[in-house]
Structures are given as structure tokens and as C-alpha cells.
Amino acid sequence: MARRTAYHHGDLRKALVDTGLSMLEELGLEDLSLRKIAARVGVSHAAPEHHFPSLRHLLNALAVEGFGSFRQSMQSQMQAAPARPADQLRAALRGYLAFATAHPHLFRLMFNRNRLDWEDPVLGKAGEAARQVLKDICRPVADRLAIDTPEGRVSIEHLVWSQVHGYAHLMIDGKIEVDSACEATNSVPVPDLVDFLLPDEAG
Template sequence: MTSKKPEKPRHHGNLREALIDAGIDLLQHGGLSALTLRKCAAKAGVSHAAPAHHFSGLDGLIGAIATRGFTQFSDYMLTSRAKAADSDADRLRAILNGYIEFTVDHPALFTLMFGSRIEIDPDQQLAQAAATAYQVLAETCAPFSIDPDGNPRELEILVWSLCHGYASLRLVGQVTPDGPMNDVGFSDILRRLPDIVGLSGDNPK
């Protein structure tokens, strides 16, 4: 009733974010193979060549989507940790559960984030987002110490490998009803956490 917007303007106004949103939506509904530059452009309402002004090709868009992914990923872990009971061990369990929940809720995005087309080094925003996610893990592992004189990063990588490995195998394994993952839940893995992070015996926390 009021003045109508004329035909679609040449200037989208926020195309970069719209393309990223479109990409995440395509991943969520169609999986990794559904993500194409032309489909993102179509979803955002522009021509197939419009993204080229905002991204260095499909790999540039993938990097931007991964950056958004790492931000949401960190949020999952932080939100989970905020709800944890007040012990170091519970906080660690909480962020690992957050890790797994993210992969359950966003399997294709997670796969893209750690996929073969990702190059973290030249993309500062991606590197920053990935480092922030890692920092959540690092600071939650900090209270624990396998070896007080050792490299704290060892414990971090140990825990990260365990969790990431489980998540990755689960994503792959879910297509095999009789696969080895079928009856081992992540809580079974978490039950082992005290031994792994040096919380058994005389070092409870």
C-alpha cells in the first residue's frame, strides 16, 4: 500500500553475507555435494557471476562458510560449558559434548570445515575463527596435566584427536547400520576421560 520497492536493484547491499547464508542453507538441506557457486547466487537472487566480486571463486566462498562454521562451533562448545556443573572435569565433558552435538546438528558444515578444500593459512578470518575454537578446547584442558613438566599442548591434542576422531568416524560410520560405531556412544568415550587426562587415582578434580 505504501510505495513499493521497484524491480530488484542492481546493488544487493549485503550480498556477501547472503551468499554465505545461502551456502550454509544448501549444505544443511542437501549435503556437501549440493553446495555450488551458481546455486548460492540463485538463492541470493543474483546472477552466477556476482559472487566473484566478493570471493576468490568457490574456494573463497568455502573459506567464508567455514569461518562462519567455526564461529557457530565455538558457540556450541561455550554454551555447553556454561551449563556445566562446577568442576573442571564437567566443563571438559561439556565442551566435548558440544563438539559432538555440533557435528550431529550440522554434519555437512562440519565436514566442509575440516575438508580438503580448506586452506587456513592465507585466510586471516578463517585462521582467527579456527584459533578461537581451538582456544576453547585449550583453556578447558588447562586445569589438567598429564605431566606437569611436559608440553600442555600434548593433552590438548590428545583430547582433540579423540573427540574429532569419534565425530568424524561417526559421520562416516552412520551409513553402516552394522558398523563398529553402532553401539558405542560418546558417553562411553567420555567415561574414559579421567584416565586420559590424568584424573584417575590420586588426582581427582
């Protein structure tokens, strides 16, 4: 099935997504085009149409792929961190920022309201799964702060989410300079909101 003939590409759909992901980071969303991706894959300009009826569908597939890596980035940081709420929260934030700085164009695409079709349930699930990681990590924080109402928990989640999210955007948009020490250690700075939320666990 995956054999390549002169006419039939082995797995064009996967090739388009993979090539699309690398060309996205290479060219940026503005200069990415279906025809360029098709050309690099080695098929005609209309070949992608059967797999992705429109560019929007391909971008959706890229975003779904992105949310998977995004979730993994947070979880791998959390697994390498101590179990204390503050450490787990810091680790998740580190994963959030690490993904954004590693794939800035993909990160922006994943939160783009105009270019993506958010009615697509596949994209919705992927985004929700990533969001769930943050939600879970915020619950112990709310417990520590003696917040036990649903609205209170949502409020904490929004507070934490908006802070990393804004930090990520300001970093990849060049508004906040990355600490040179972080670059040297190949690390990523973590916003110090945690210090205010959980001051007794500082460290």
C-alpha cells in the same frame, strides 16, 4: 544501504553466506555450487564473483562462520555445567559433538585441507579461537595429572582433541551408531576418555 532494488541486492555477501550455509547442509559439499547458491538468492550466476573471487573464498567464509558457531556450542555447554574440571571437560566435549552432529557437512568442511585456503589469516584466527577453548579446558586436567611440562600439556591436549575429533567423524560418517537413549533425551554421548583421565571425579 540494505534496500533492495531491481539491480542492486541489499547485502549480497551476507545473503550468499547464509544461503550457502543452509544449502551446504542440504546438499552436501560435493553438490554445492556457486551457481545454485546464486540462483536461490535470486542473482545471476556471476554475481557472487565480486564478493568472493572464487568458490574457495566463499567456502572459507562458510568455515569462518562455522568456527564461530562451533566455539559457541562448546562454551554454552560449559556455562551450563559445574565448575569441576571433569564436568567442564565433559561439557566441552558435548558441545564439540553436538555441533558436529548438528552440522555434519559444515564440520567436515571446517577441517578440509584441500578446499579451504588456510593461508587466509581470518580463517586461521577463527580456527585458533575454537582450538583455544579445548586448550584451556585441558590445562586443569594436566594439573590434576601432575603434568607441568609444555610438551606434557600439548600431549594431553592432543590426546583429548584427537579422541573427540575421531568420535565426531566416526559418528557423522555412520561408523558409530548413536545411542538411542541419547536421541530420546536430545542429548549427545560423551566419550568416556574422561573416566580414564580423571577417575576420581567420575559421575
